[in-house]
Amino acid sequence: MWAPYDEDTYRQAATWIKAGQRVLDIGAGDLRFARRLTAQGCRVIAIDNQWSILMRSLQDGPLPSGLLAVCADARGFPFPSGMDTAVLLMRHCMDFGLYVRKLREVGCLSLITNARWGMGVEYVPLEPATPTLDAASTIGWYACLTCGKIGFQASDPNAIDDSVLDQTLNIEACPVCQGFTSQ
Ligand SMILES: C[S@@+](CC[C@H](N)C(=O)[O-])C[C@H]1O[C@@H](n2cnc3c(N)ncnc32)[C@H](O)[C@@H]1O
Known part of the structure; x- marks a missing residue:
């Protein structure tokens, strides 16, 4: 199924992409x-696995x-090298970790997506990130590059202030996946 996102999402996503860049749009829908x-x-x-949606875009x-435009399943389609950034606007995506791995393999080092949080849109650097949470000292939101899960690492409640709530730690392994992926 396909449904567009709101204009704020597209406007914000576009601010992270500069003229002249080469972009891989994964699950591109009607190509808007x-x-x-x-x-x-x-x-x-732009890759989408629904021929009918791609054809409709020609209207x-x-x-x-x-x-x-490529009609293919992005999970199996070999990603091209030379991409400056990728876009994954697919809120219910179950394959976030797979796409991150494929993008890294072809040297694409940034991703613009709403797949981890399921709302809004974020810019995700794909350079190696913090390996994992340090349970003793880390407090706050985290988002995992391996499985796409997000969560909040609790600690002393008195240590939670606006600066803690405003930032997210990008990590390679979270308490859910521990760095392992089934894909
Ligand atoms: C919610 S729509 C968003 C479309 C577009 N990214 C946008 O923001 O306008 C998600 C799209 O991802 C496509 N999609 C889902 N799984 C896919 C896959 N494995 N390979 C390619 N496209 C996929 C769907 O066909 C659908 O068009």
């Missing part, structure tokens, strides 16, 4: 965001020259 990025001067490879006009 891919077209927007192309109009912004990017070159975009918005022919594909611009900077946009290549």
Whole structure:
């Protein structure tokens, strides 16, 4: 099934992408965001596994020259190298960790996504992150690159202030997956 997100999501996501960048849009739907990025001067490879949605996007006009649309299952489709950033606007995605692994394998080091939090949109650097939570000293929100789970590491409640709540620790292994993936 496919449904678009709100304009704030697309507007925020677009601010992290610069003209001239090469972008891989995973689960691109009717290509509305891919077209927007192309109009912004990017070159975009957009993948979606639903032929009917991709075809429907042609009602918005022919594909611009900077946009290549691929009908494929992104889980098995070999990701191209040379991408500056990837976009995964797919709130109910179950394959976050798989996509992070595939992107890292081809040298793509940033991801713009709503898949971990299921709301809003975040910029995720894909360089090696903090390995895991230090149970003794870490307090606050975390988001895992291996499995996509998010959570809050509790500790002394008196230590929780706005600065703690405002930041999220990007980690390689969380209490749920412990760095292991089934994919
Ligand atoms: C909620 S829609 C969002 C579409 C687009 N990213 C947007 O924000 O407008 C999610 C899209 O992901 C596609 N999708 C889901 N699983 C996929 C997969 N394994 N490979 C390729 N596309 C997939 C669906 O067909 C759907 O079009």
